[in-house]
Structure formats: structure tokens, C-alpha cells
Amino acid sequence: MTEGERSARLVREIFLAGFMSGLPAENVLWATHRLGRNMADVHLRAGDVLYRQSDPTAAHYFVVYGEMKLTAEGVPPWTLGERSLIGTIDLTLERARSRTATATRATHLLEMPAGDWLDMLEDNFELMLRGVEGIAAGVHELRKGLGRTTSAESPGARPFERRLPDGPLGLVDRVMLLRGVPLFSGGEVQALLDLAAHAVEIEVDAGGVITPRGEPNDAMFVTISGTVTASTSTTVPAETVGPGRMVFGSCAATSKEIGCEAHATTRSRLLRLVREDYFDAMEEHFGLARSSMKALAAEREILANEVARRAGPTGS
């Protein structure tokens, strides 16, 4: 390693350690060392294009300084500055570039190859978990800002069409129900079987509280029948969740207390999953973790577009 490479690597590690501040120290140490080794510096001038729409997604980028504008026809532009990640949604959703990324001024980025990023997440579950929880909390904040409780347009949130028995569900029905939930839809069958086996089916009378506001939030609920009224904040209108839907949507992935409240609007049946079981299943099955990341990334993209649309033509 030459002197120049050593200092460049050190600068990368400092940037990454700062970027990951808030994570446990031992994870930051491990991740910065690993990421710093495989990253490459990219310097752009104003007007330079980093990648174009429909290019294959081989990497994502950390913005060290400068500003990037991400544009595509029919959607509002995103303007991202220092300490942002560029291209991560495409990478997470395993698709070609959905926008063209152009530097609006002199910009320094760190390029992280897609494979290395996914390898790192697979190798360090704590980091993966913090990532899932962090994005879920971020989505929750975006929703609050937009005055929403759940995101009906999430691409994974297909309408639930399967006919479920009127009586208690069997294991297969439980798994099929879970497969319709965006957070779980791409998970391994084994992971869903584990989750379904550990889940408990509950019946709640109309008006019965499912998640009291301000109390520890240690479970996730999927509606089997009936309707549930969910609200994520006292300032946001409550929404009604029907069969096949996760109460609070993908935000239910976070264990952080986010001030949610849910109660049955009509007599309802729900599948209750202990969040620790979900985390355990993710630890054992990377596919489930990837599925959760995808669901959250998809929703984040929708919300970010809405935020940008509301911010007007200058972007956010």
C-alpha cells in the first residue's frame, strides 16, 4: 500500500465511521475497515454524470462532499448532499438505475461495489438489523411528515385475494398470509414456516386495543379478518387496515417506540408475531432480511417522491 493509498483509505474510514455514528462501536470498527478496503474515490465536476437511467446497478455511492441530482422522466428530481447514499434503492431492489445521477457542483463520492455491500450485510447481522430498523424508523418519519399512517401504494402491497378459512388458520394458511406481506414476501419458505409456527392467532373484539400507545412495542400484527384502526401519531389521521395487511405496514419492522396505537374497528382476527422471533428468523435467513430491506426501500422511494413533489420543482 503506497502512502497516498494509505491516507486515502484513512480518509474513507473516517468518513464511514462518521456516517455510521450511532451504531455499536465494534460494528463500526469492523464495517469501516471492511468497506474502506474495497471502496474507490470518485471525483466529479459540475455537470458530470455518475450514471444514467437504465444502466446496470453495480455499486452505490456515499457523498463525501458536493451535491448530486437524480432525475428521471415523470418523477420529481431528488437532490442529495453530503452524507447521503446514492443508488442504494436501486441496489436494494436489484434493478437497473431508475434515475440519472448528475453532479450539480464539484462532488467527491465513495464507490462501494454492490457485491461487497451485500456481503458485508450478510456477514454482520447486527449491522443488517440496525439497517432494517433504521430504514423503518426513517420511513415512519417520512410518513409522519406526509400525514400518513401506512403506504397503500407500496409495490409489494398487493391486494390480498386468498380466501382464508373462517375458523382458525392452519400452518400453510399462515405462511400464505405472511407471503402476502411485503416485509416477508421474498423470505425463504423455511423462514416463513418458522415465523408462522411461532406466531399466535388472536381474536380481538371491536374496540379492543391491539397496540397501546407509549408501551413497549414488541410484536407485529397481520390482519386475518375484520378491520383495524392504526395511527402512528396523534397528529396524523388514523387509517384502517383490512385482511392480509400488516398493521403499521413496513414500519412494524422497527422495535423502536414510535408512538403507534392500534385497535380493532370490528371484531378481528390477527396473527401476532413476536418481533424477536422475526429478528431471529432474519438472522438465520438472509433472504428474509433482504425481503424486509426491499419492502422498506420500495416504500421509502414512494414517500421520497411524494416529499419531492410537494417541495416543488426546485426539489428538496
Place this chain on the structure above:
Amino acid sequence: MARWITRFFDLRGGEARPVIQSFLVLFLLIGAHTTLETARDALFLTKLAPKELNLVYIALAGLSFVAAALSTRLALRFGRRNALIGTLGIAAVATALLYGMTPTPRVVMTLYVFSGLVGAVLSPQFWLLAAQMFTSSQGRRLFGPIASGGVAGGVAGATTAAVLVAHHPVTSLLLVAAFAFIATALLLTTLALPVDDDDLSTRFDLDDKAPAQAPSLALSQQPFVWRVALLVALSTAAVLTVDYLFKSTAALKIPPAQLGEFFARYYAVMNGVSLVVQLLVAGRVVRRLGVAGATGVMPTLLLVGGAASFVTGGALLPVLGMRLVDGGLRHSLNRVATELLYLPMPTKVRERAKGLIDTVLSRSVQAVTAAVLFGLGTMGVLSPRMLAGIVLVLCVSWTAVAAGLRRPYLDLFRRALSGGTLQLGAENTEIDVNAAEALVEAMANPEPTVVIAALDVLEQRDREKLIPALILYHDAEPVLFRALEIFGASPRQDWIPLGERLLSHESEGMRIAAVRALAKHGVALALARATKDASTTVQAYAAFHLALRSEDQELSEHPSLAPMLEERGESGEAKRRVLLTAIADAADPRATSLVLAIARGKGFARSEQNITLLARAMKALHDPRYIPFCVELLATRPAREAIRQALVAMGDAALDALEAATIAPDTERRVRTHIPRTIADFRTQRACDFLMARLDGETDGLVRYKVLRGLGHIVAAADVKVDRKKVEKEARRNLVEHLRVTALRVAMEAGSTANAGSEPALPTEHLLLGLLADKQAQSLERAFRLLKIANRREDIHRVHTAARSNDRRARSNAGEFLDTLLAGAGRRELRELFRLVVDDLDPAARVRRAAPHLGPVPHDRKGALAALMEDRDPGLAKLSRPGLDAPMEVVTS
């Protein structure tokens, strides 16, 4: 017949057409060139004296540089296939023009040089095209049959020439050659190229796209290219000397009248042997010995012949044997093995290297060898023994170079699989002047997270002394917290006066941090100030230190501490947290039961923060009484890492307990699953041995997987020895399991409603197929993890990723890497199994080939379902049996 050929040559889906086309192209190309050479030789010997050959050789050597460079440029500009078509077009036009000219000595000289250049350029161009069309794995199987096209073309060209010259002037051969060149070019236009390989210029762009990541493309920086060049140079010199020895021995031992018949028969035998080796032996030898091993076969055999010849002073039999080896293997096995060496090179490197090695280097070596032999002959010292001695020396060197190829060949795949980066050995991450400048700049950054990151980086590299004490004047509290933490743990004293300032900081947390850091350095003032602090929490910290000065043997009963254990509410919890912090900072055995009392107290919430502090205190005291408590806490995610560190600090007693808990039937599963990773954190040989023993002793699949992960961690982190044979046996078991599940899936899918294209009618069946796919991926992943344990320095994870990739070249590189890595008689079965699972095969073909490893497998859905119901995997068995739709329990609220 077609089926037999497909099976005999191991042709797979979509390969038959490009192989047949390649065979025909080589057949025509070599046939045309042989015809051209026959005309050239006949015209030369009739028009010019043999001594003129020297001039031709010099001209050829010089022009071959130009031809090689032009050939590479042509390929860069127009793509490899178009370059070959263009070269053939030029060859056809030039040959036709030469046919139309009167064969004057100058024209004949031109013809000789031209045909030499055509020969030097066309063959490498063809093999470069083949390298582009086929992956390394395909090359192993297919280059032998393709190369036999060259042997057959040579025979056909010579026969055609012999028949033609009996009835037509010799110049007519030029016309035939020109037509053959055109026919080859036309055939090439129909050649099926894989989509990703059609445009060479694009591939070059891709190679060049990320210079930071891409391997160096300069030939001087390619050690493997140097070795291949040396191999080719030594082999060229050796076979030329063998040929010389053969001819001179034959001239000595065989009556002149019988020489013609002798050569004719002998060459016929050699061609026959060559063809047989090409078709039947080359592929099998390459598969058995690997590419690097196969390059050593010919020099080893020649070495034996050379030694026998040297000992006997050039007896006929060993010389005949050597020539037979040369004739039989040079254009078959050796050719195939050498061509395969080029395949894993980056495209640009391969293009440049092959042109130079095959065209320029081999011609130059031929010329130098011939000159040396000529010189020695002129001096009268070239006896048969002397020639045999030269062969012996050359073959020893050649064998040595071939034997040393395995490691750089593996490096080439490592490089290819890592996308150009090669991380071997320890990295030097020392801080130099530039790096120090970067750190100073980061510490002056207005963003606190950047400053903390810089502090962390310095601490990680044990360079805390580079952190200026003035950092304690920083505005941001998080920076002050981190700096105090680092200073408190370091032996430095220069920061203490600045640290004392913080004892009067407005933030309670900051005052505690300052007291902690100063108390660790024995600053009495800090504790004195803390006892008088307005905050009872700060006082609690000082109270512990004051209690330490008492004579009490049991601090849990100390009058100033005991009330804190009972105090309720947030204030009580905050004090207990501070107490745990103080205990961790100043561990004293008298505090052992104080920690237990806090942990068992009713008011102790098992939050992440509380358990972390508790674990740190336990780690500091490392009393064995904490062990059961810590083992139990492994079941809860928060602060599991801190609990693990505490257990490790408790040493062998904790390891005893963890081992016992692993085996005990009443241990909660949630605890058992986290024990292997905890044991791995001990990083000792004993811990490693225990995990190794559990590898085949553990019956719970999930716990066994955790054992495997634990072994992976310990092997990566510590210098421990593993029983490689046992690990590889387990890898074999997982690979067989992967193939077994593949067989079940193939049988299930054969009659599944899921194959109908619509939504499956049976959800259970849909789930069962999904579960089988999961099990396939799982067993393969485990096999690769085990391989990593047995080969800790290799980046097996990347090989696994490449093996699952959609890129056929990446998959082929993975297969080739594994094949080379697992070379050796003792690992044959493992090598074969990995080859089976990584090779490009459709699932049904994979199952058929795996039959010797699997025993009887079901062939239809009914049989598969019957087998699955009795499967040893409980998940598969459960999902295969009816009754899964039975309602489960419901809780009513």
C-alpha cells in the same frame, strides 16, 4: 449417433453447434495453411538455395512483431471474430495474387515470408476466438475435440496437396489454399458467439472502466504471463532439440535407403497417436490433473526419455519414445493445456500476451535454438549424448515451471473472482505523514461525528497520543465524552488539568464522564468534587470509590451503597447504572455480590443499556458465580455481544459451562443456538476442538449451522488448527445433501402443478417446492463455509457468490478455482462434487451425473412425495404429510 457423440464428448445444451463450427473452422484453416506450405516448400527448393532460408527466418522474426501488433489492433478495433475473418480475407487475396504472378525467386521469397506470417497469426487468432467463445470449464471438455480439427485439417491438407501435384502444377495449390481461406472466412460468419462476447471492444471498455479496481493490464506486471512465456519458450526449445536428436539418431541408426519409409510410417503413427490423445485422452487428463497439472505431463515424459537417452548415449528406443511423446502430445494434450492457461487472463492481457508469446517469442526461440544447435554442430561437439543432455536440462526446467504454475494460476482466478482486487497477507495500515494530515483535518471538522470518527480511527491504531489534549475544549458533548473515554483508558497525563475543568460542566453526564476518566488516573480531587456534586447520580459514582477505601468485605452491605439497591424509580435506576459503571472502572472482588444484587433486584429492567453495563461490570470482575446468569442472558438479543465478552473474560470455567449447556438436553433452544458463537469468541484451540466435535455430534440442524458459523469465526480470528479431513468430510456430506435435495426437487417438479404456468392449485406443494429450493441453497452455502474453514486464506465467499452468479464466466472461474484448489488424490471426491454442483448443467442432468454419489433417487412426483414424507429433515417431512391445514390454537382477548 449424435446422442453417442454428445455423450462421449460431454457436449451440453447449446454447445454442439459452436463446437462443430469451431472444429470445421480449424480444420479448414489448418488444411488451407498446410496446402499453402506444401506449395511454398516445393517452390522454394526449386527456385532458391537452402542457405537463403537464413534470410527468410530473420525477416520472419522481425515481421512477426509487426504482425502480432496488427492482429491485436485489428481485434481491438473490429472484434475478435471480424479480425480473423479479415485476416483470412487478406490471406486469400494475397495468395490469389501470388498465384497470378510468375514464381521468380523474389516472388517465392515473398511467398515464404507471407505464408510464415499467416501461419503465425491465424492459429493464435483462432484460439483467442475460442477463448472468447468458451469458458475455462467448457475449454477443459471441448478444446480437445476442437483441436483435433487441426490435426485432421493437417492430414487433409497434405493429402490434397499430394493428390493435386500429381496432376497439376504446384502453383495450383495456391489457388486451392486461397479458396479454402475464403471458405473458412464464410464459415466464420455463421459462427454462433455468446451474446456477451460478440463485441470485444466493449469488453475492453468494461475492463478499463474502474482503474482503481481493475487489475494492471501491463504485461510486465503479470507474473502469470511471464511463467506462460517461459513455459512456451522452454517447450519450443525442447521439442526442437528432440526433433534434431530424433533426426540425427535416425540418420545414424537407420540405413539411408529405409529412411523415407521409416519417417513415413513413424509420422503416420505419431499423427494417429495425436488424434487418439486429442479425442480420448486430453480432456480426461485435464479433468483429472487440472489445467496446471496437465501442462506438466509432456515435459515429465520427455524428461524420462531424455534421462534414458542421456544414460544410453542416444540409443534409438528412448529417442523414438521421446519423439512419439512429442508428436503425440504436443498438438493435443499440451496444446489444449496451454490454451486453457490463457482463458482466465483478463481479455486485454490475453490478447496482448498470446500474440507476443505464440507469434514472436516462439519464433525467436526457434531461431535461437536452431542457431545454438547449428553452432554446436559446427564446432563438432553435438554428440547424441550432448543433445540428450540439452533435452534433459530443458525438460527439467520446463517441468519445474509447469509445477510452479498452480499457485499463480490460482491467483489469476482469485483476481478474476474478486473483480480485480487481490487481498493477500496482512495490510500495512500504518499512519504516515499524509494520513496524519488527513486525521488532523478531520479533528478540526465542524461536524462532531467526523471528529469522533477520527478519534476512533486513532484509537483503533493505538495512536491515542496523537489526539491533542485541547480536544477537551471542543463544543460538542459527544466529542468530549469520547475523548474522556479514550484519555481515561490511556496512560497519558497531559489532559488531566483540562479534564478537571469538566468536573464543573453543566451536564450531569459530562461530570460523571470526567470523574470516571480522572478516577482511573487516581486524581483524588475528582472524587472529592463528586461527593459534593449537586447530582445524587454523580455522588453515587464517588460513593462507590469511597466505599472501596473502607474495610468492608462485602460492598453490597455498605451503608452508602445498600440504599441504592432498593431505591425505586428512574433516580434509583440511574444510580444503579452509575454503580455498575464505577465497578467496571475499578473492579474489586468485594463488589461481586453487589453486582449480583443489582442484577437480581426487582427494579432492574433488562434493557440493552442496563444489560450492557451489567455485562461490563461482570467482565471486569470475571467471577464464576456470574456464569449461569450470563449463559441465561444469551437468549436475549440486547447486549448479547457484551454478555459474550463477559463470559470470555471468565475463562475456562465459563467455557466448561458453555460446553455443558450445549450438550445438556434441558438447555433452552434459544440459548443453545447462541452458544457456538460465544464459544468461538474464546479463540482458543480448546474452543475450536469443541466446535469441531459438535460438527458431527450436534443433531439440531440450526445449532449445527451455528457451530459451523462459530468455527468460521474462530478460524478467521485466531491461529487455531482444524482437522481438515473432518471439515472436508462434512463439506462432502453437505454437497451430497445438496444433490439429494436437487434430485427430489427435479422429481417433484416433473409432475407439479406449479409447472403449469398458472398459480398452483395446491399451496402446500408450492411451499414444499420453495422449501426444497431453500434447502438446496442452504446445503450449498454450508459446503462453501466448510471449505472456507479448511482454506482460511482463500476468499471462498466470493467463489460461492461467483458460483451462483448469472455470469457464465464467473461461474466457470469459480469451478476452475475450486478444481485447482482441491487438486490432489485425497480430495478427489470433494473436487468432483464441487464440480458437479458448480458446472453449467440443467438440474436433471446434474442429478443423473450425481447418481454414483446419491444411490437410488425418486424419478417422479409420487416417488418424491413418498421419500419426502420419510425425510430426515423434519421441515420437509412435515410439509409433505397431509394435515398441515389443521387449525392451530387461537387466543381470544
